[in-house]
Amino acid sequence: MPEKATTRQMIRVLEILADTYPEARCALHFDGPWQLLVATILSAQCTDRQVNLVTGPLFQRFPNPDAMAGADQGELENLIRSTGFFRNKAANLIACAAALLQRHAGQVPERMEDLVALPGVGRKTANVVLGNAFSVPGLAVDTHVRRVSWRLGWTKQTDPVRIEQDLCPRLPTERWTMASHLLIHHGRAICRASRPACHSCPVLALCPRTGVA
């Protein structure tokens, strides 16, 4: 078994991925922290493409937390139905908007502690909002980050929080947010969950598995 990846090796992989995917960034369409928060809540177990299809009409109908807090849940469900889990998500969005009004004067808070206290917001969603709306460093560990970092031999953990605790100390703070984007992009394009395209992987030489899913 290979040793756990070093900071130098991890940065080398990230640099190659950055060269391979210069367009890597947050793929959700949004304008401002609140729209990003809503889009990220909707992105649970759903492609970003599917989220982007519904957020246009959604934000036209409910342009701010005040409007969404007073939304009819059935109407909201219909607007977000195609993203899946629509009953949970609709209830969470209404409760979340209400919580923003009650606790934060209708603004999206910039602290992890406050974000994860919002309905429907877990640590992964909070990290996405912090990193992409407020430029606060964080590693958002989703299904792609978990799978790719596992295959690269960067971690043996499976719990997202432990993966975060395992990887972050070995990476410079300023690379955390981009690391999420790069690993997600690579996970979608090449290092897919099923039938990964190892034959065309730019970091194959740095992967301990060298081709096995």
Added chain:
DNA sequence: ATCCCGAGGG
């Protein structure tokens, strides 16, 4: 550990 849930791909 289990549930929520639609859409897309193989």
Added chain:
DNA sequence: CCCTCTGGAT
């Protein structure tokens, strides 16, 4: 049919 998609709450 199967698996997977930028999870979260119970």
